[in-house]
Amino acid sequence: MTSAPLAVRLTAPSGPLFFPVTPYGPGGEVYLDVYRTHVRRGVEAGAAAVFACCGTGEFHALTPEEFQACVRAAVEETAGRVPVLAGAGYGTALAVRYARLAEEAGADGLLAMPPYLVVAGQEGLLRHYREVAAATALPVIVYQRDNAVFTPGSVAELARTDGIIGLKDGLGDLDLMQRTISAVRTEVPGDDGFLYFNGLPTAEQTQLAYRALGVTLYSSAAFCFAPEIALAFHRALRSGDEATAHRLLDGFYRPFVELRAQGRGYAVALVKAGVRLRGLDVGEVRPPLQEPTEDHVKRLAQVIERGYALLDGEDGR
Numbered sequence: 001m002t003s004a005p006l007a008v009r010l011t012a013p014s015g016p017l018f019f020p021v022t023p024y025g026p027g028g029e030v031y032l033d034v035y036r037t038h039v040r041r042g043v044e045a046g047a048a049a050v051f052a053c054c055g056t057g058e059f060h061a062l063t064p065e066e067f068q069a070c071v072r073a074a075v076e077e078t079a080g081r082v083p084v085l086a087g088a089g090y091g092t093a094l095a096v097r098y099a100r101l102a103e104e105a106g107a108d109g110l111l112a113m114p115p116y117l118v119v120a121g122q123e124g125l126l127r128h129y130r131e132v133a134a135a136t137a138l139p140v141i142v143y144q145r146d147n148a149v150f151t152p153g154s155v156a157e158l159a160r161t162d163g164i165i166g167l168k169d170g171l172g173d174l175d176l177m178q179r180t181i182s183a184v185r186t187e188v189p190g191d192d193g194f195l196y197f198n199g200l201p202t203a204e205q206t207q208l209a210y211r212a213l214g215v216t217l218y219s220s221a222a223f224c225f226a227p228e229i230a231l232a233f234h235r236a237l238r239s240g241d242e243a244t245a246h247r248l249l250d251g252f253y254r255p256f257v258e259l260r261a262q263g264r265g266y267a268v269a270l271v272k273a274g275v276r277l278r279g280l281d282v283g284e285v286r287p288p289l290q291e292p293t294e295d296h297v298k299r300l301a302q303v304i305e306r307g308y309a310l311l312d313g314e315d316g317r
Contacts, residue, residue, distance in 0.1 A: 166195030
């Protein structure tokens with residue numbers, strides 16, 4: 001765990017937020033040595049934070065023991081250079097257990113994912129996340145998506161809750177997001193430090209729209225297998241280089257998103273295939289996810305090749 005406040009370290013990140021995949025060996029076991037390599041390479045490539053064992057890392061498929069081992073490995077490999085956050089989910093009791101396992105492993109914070117399956121009312125959701133936040137000393141970012149969608153007033157309540165420092169939006173309703181930001185700004189005066197993240201799959205595709213709302217933080221699954229492309233896009237956003245941003249959106253991100261839409265679970269499985277294509281054997285996804293088809297992997301290789309060719313154009317070569 002690093003000493004600087006997590007919210008401060010995440011406010012103006014120097015690079016993309018890295019959500020590593022979880023590697024599995026030939027027998028399906030977690031391959032910690034490869035995981036360490038994956039995390040280390042991401043940090044060395046310029047990641048601003050590591051979000052271990054979250055959606056891209058197949059949190060749903062890991063045992064508590066595997067989860068803690070991966071979080072500990074991520075903490076050891078980053079060695080304080082960037083913060084490490086870990087997923088926490090399922091029902092309240094299990095979410096609290098995962099939160100405490102992450103704290104024991106040295107994590108700097110938590111990404112609290114939606115509760116398992118149930119569609120709850122606002123008061124039930126608030127109670128759930130308050131209990132998760134109270135379970136440890138770790139700062140918590142709440143992940144809005146699927147069955148955990150908040151009214152603007154509920155997000156204001158989250159912002160008032162000790163330990164909750166931000167909201168990651170995986171819903172994509174920009175009208176709701178604007179009203180939410182407005183509600184927190186007006187109902188929680190003085191809390192300018194509450195963080196907002198674009199958490200949609202392949203968030204780069206929508207980040208120009210989110211930036212217009214003042215949301216500058218976003219998750220980057222593409223960073224797992226194409227860090228140079230993700231970094232170039234991140235630099236373009238920070239510097240206002242719309243020409244580069246549009247070139248990468250048109251030539252890499254949009255084709256990748258269109259390919260991702262060809263299969264269920266491809267937001268994870270296709271990313272993992274991309275990591276393998278780039279030379280790191282992270283194994284296949286665990287059930288119930290399934291591997292991309294051979295044709296889709298070939299198309300992915302072409303998309304990646306095209307993306308790197310666009311970088312050559314950016315550099316004038």
